[in-house]
Amino acid sequence: MYWAFAPKYRDKYEQLADKEWKFNFMGKLERDAEPKSRGFFCDKYPLHGQFGEPDPDQSTINEFSEQFTRKKYNPTLCSAKESGKPPSNPKNTEPKWVEAEEGEKNLTKGYELNEVITKSILFYEAQRAGPLGDDNRIPWRGHSTLKDGCKVKANLEGGWFDAGDHVKFALPAAFSATLLAWGILDYHPAYEASGELENVVYSIKWELDWLMTAHPSPNVFYAQVGDGDLDHSYWGTPEKMSMERPVYKLTTQNPGTEPTAEAAAALAAGSIIFRQIDAEYSTALLGHALELFAFADRYRKEYHYSIPEVAKFYKSWSGYNDELCWAAGWLYRASEIEYFSETARGYYKSLKCNYASSSISWDDKSLLGE
Amino acid sequence: MAQIFKEDETYRNNVAREADALIIKHNKTPKGLLFNPEISKWGSLRYASNWAYFLLGAARLDPPLPNHKVKYTSLFLYFKK
16 A cells, blocks of 8 residues: 655545545555556645655664764853854965876866865855864854854754855755765765865764754754844844844644755765764764654655745745655665665655756755655 | 666666756856756856756766766766866
8 A cells, every 4th residue: 555645635625546535644545556546646746745655664763763862952152141252363264275286287177176175165164153163264253153042942053054144044054964975975085185075074064963953852853043034134243143043943733844854864964974984973963864854754844834934035945855855865875774765766756746847956856866 | 866776777767868958958158057047047056066966976877877978978077177
């Protein structure tokens, strides 16, 4: 038996493939009935029709998630006087990179690719929020957003800022982390050759750390810190911000599939990278990823319904099937649990119901899912 | 998916088809970046580099895509330039 998932059409009656259907979150579909009814269903409900095997093998997943200990809430920073501190001696960043050999330069027509890699990594370091450590390579940046999450007793001070503003949006930030992690996995010899491997790994660790602290219990995820409008009306540095920074929380009553699944993808991809570097950290990443995926998959809702404030900035136009497929694929690659292989394939089919949109962005990962 | 499930031709075929479509259908800037104002007028570099990443991935699939190999290898070299 397959099941179909169609929350948008709840309590609606429809005639589908010669059968009367009542959409009540779950429906069942005879295996024999495919592929005709599946195709039919997909055409009609491209974004919400969902096919997959019924229940996950929960015990295997539990085994993984029991192996890690979640970081406890640490309120130290909340007692600080200011939420930020500008650098005492701000200076311009002076990027340094390993010069390419003559032969490579000829091949790249004089373009210095090591410079590109170095500077793109520095960009993510300039976007850092929270208390900066001694490893900070951006001398004009200081501590910022130290009190993010204090009101809800969560450590949300770290992470990456979104763009030229100072909101923390989990969906695009986690997507960036996933894609960077994929780049590290596929092209680590190139990073190594340019002497930047360590930098890029620690660059994404900054966001991975935040994603983990934004997930303080299995079915809670903080998907946004800061209000887009309030933030955009402030013209200044994050070190000196003083406006209200609301925290937006996703729960079982108020779920949001896209950022939750994307965070699962980022953490799963990160866990593969850190397996060799720090086994304990890698296990924690994977444990969080598994819990986040279960949360995203069981409580599905397009997240701009739960966080209406996000709609102006990062509304999920493409729905959540792409994120679920993408996350399941990454979880399979990281954990090799067979369930995720099935799940990823199942969601992939639902993607193909929809015509491929050919764009790749924080919102639409259907093409990358391939 | 084509990377993870190597044995399943579905994913590889879809990658090949989408890669072809990307190269043929979309406009290119004078220097060769993919650009499609119908998808987004904003963030053209974001889209172009993500597409480039996808094509690089397609070119590097193991085993290489049949029939598409030459094309993507040359494209790969192009992006290396």
